[in-house]
Amino acid sequence: MTYFGIKVLNTPSYFDRNSLGGDDMNVISSKIVTSFRFSGAHKLNLSYESKCCRLHGHCWRVEVEVEGEILDDGMIMDFSEIKKLKCELDHTYLNELMDQPTAENIALWVCRKVLNVAKSRKVKNVIVRVWESEDSYVEIKVSE
Numbered sequence: 001m002t003y004f005g006i007k008v009l010n011t012p013s014y015f016d017r018n019s020l021g022g023d024d025m026n027v028i029s030s031k032i033v034t035s036f037r038f039s040g041a042h043k044l045n046l047s048y049e050s051k052c053c054r055l056h057g058h059c060w061r062v063e064v065e066v067e068g069e070i071l072d073d074g075m076i077m078d079f080s081e082i083k084k085l086k087c088e089l090d091h092t093y094l095n096e097l098m099d100q101p102t103a104e105n106i107a108l109w110v111c112r113k114v115l116n117v118a119k120s121r122k123v124k125n126v127i128v129r130v131w132e133s134e135d136s137y138v139e140i141k142v143s144e
């Protein structure tokens with residue numbers, strides 16, 4: 001099937017996409033990418049002496065990539081469903097949302113949330129990057 005002249009593989013046909021264009025390219029992957037920032041406090045429980053064990057905060061940056069199929073509404077998933085996660089994280093004490101809120105665990109938390117809101121979609125992979133500072137980030141990739 002085609003969509004704006006691009007052949008889309010493995011996508012269910014809910015409407016006549018051929019009406020939108022020709023059949024001269026193959027889509028081999030499709031994804032959406034979005035990001036948001038939030039401020040949050042945390043403290044870590046570590047087995048060694050670290051300033052991270054004291055209560056402190058970061059201005060986190062979260063990048064989310066969702067790989068999947070374009071459905072009949074023309075979307076892999078709505079960007080706003082991901083942006084809503086900012087409200088759950090912003091200006092919180094992260095230890096109240098999850099145990100040991102490292103950047104890794106925040107990324108896993110975001111992955112789980114994105115998979116949950118995308119249950120009705122055809123999502124293949126979710127990649128989440130959580131930046132704790134300008135030069136340090138964690139990346140987690142999960143599949144449905």
Ligand SMILES: [Zn+2]
Pocket residue numbers: 042052056057058
């Ligand atoms: Zn920290």
